[in-house]
Amino acid sequence: MNYRHAFHAANFADVLKHAVLARILAHLRQKEAGFRVIDTHAGIGLYDLAGDEAGRTGEWRGGLGRVLDAALPAATSDFLAPWLAEVRAANAGPEIALYPGSPLIAAQMLRPQDTLVANELHPEDHATLAAVLGKDAKVMSLDGWTAVKSLLPPPERRGLLLIDPPFEQPGEFDRLARALTDAHRRFATGIQLLWYPLKDPQAVESFIDRVEATGIPRILRLEHWTRRVTPDGPLVAAGMLVVNPPWTLADDAKAALPGLTEALATGPGAGWRVGWVAGE
Template structure:
């Protein structure tokens, strides 16, 4: 599956991913000690929802635009972060620009926190550097999995690594599994977030089985299945694996998940947005 960020900016997966990232980082920031936030597949940082690539798919209509049309206050933090990059833009028809994970993370930084971004694609990394001007982010152009291992443990007492690949390579899941195992050996208490698309339940169940065998004690999976039945051969939703989520984050999950499920459910479907522990 090819899931390049620019074609899918602002879709339902982005709403879930970025809402949960905000909640996760804010839960960690209840402690004053510094955080290092690392995004291994950072993309372009900022996307034009009316541009050629996002406009070709039109997926924002079923994602960020639904979130903006919903009145649930649990989505206020997400909407505020999107509005922040649309300052000075007429929002009458909804946001025109969509922030990628780097922009969401940059908005969450405290003075003591660090932000490290990585993007291997030569055109995208140039766009990313332009998008992140004026922020304290350090931008790298390296192999994502090599950088992941090199950056952990971070120099700050705590940190979060976000892995959000396009799944273009057939061995992507195998590389994630192997690198996660190695990274966890180096940094057992670190927080790791891995995004993944959902296509077919049996295939995904096999990957979860492989990850469960790693024996990581605190391993949460959040899955958003858009449709009440699998739609063969198409994108059916997305999820996050979260290693070592803080207690404050997990305690606040149920109402947030229900708010997003209700806002994003396609017409004629209830959808499913759930969290379960893989280990521990």
């Protein structure tokens, strides 16, 4: 599959992924010491929802658009609040016309003592990302998988590694499992957030089994689907692994996901999952 960010900005998968990202960053800000965010597949940083790519697919209407229109339960609204605050901060007025990707969400949430390293290999996207972030980040053009090894451990010894690959090439689940292991070896105390599409449940379960076999502790699994998954259909399900998650994240997600699933559902079989691949 091809999951280049611009075509899918603000879709159902971005809603949960970026809500979790914003909550992790809010958690890291609770301590005064600086931290580092490393985004290995950063995209362009800011997306015009009426632009060529996002406007062509219109996927944002089934994600951000539904959230903005929904009467959400309190637990869901609270869970999404840090992310929605950054979405609104990226827009000059009350109308939501622009959507911030993960590097811009991070840049907006960081303090002077914190650091963002945003990596994007695609030459045109790299140039756009550098213009969007300006002096707020170090923008690099490494292969995203190479960046995991090159940029860890961070000098701050605190932080988040975000791996959100486009899944354009075969073998991405293998690369994701190796990256998780490499990152933990170099930065065992760091938080990792790893995103994946859920089109082939068997491939996902094989990936989860491989991660569990590493013996790495404290890995949380979050997934949601807007209707029943069919291998030949469009992407309707996605998941994340969070290594060393904030201690409240699992319970907060369990409280929030029923309301979010209802808001994003597009057909029979919509659902969600919060569980531990590995505990303490």
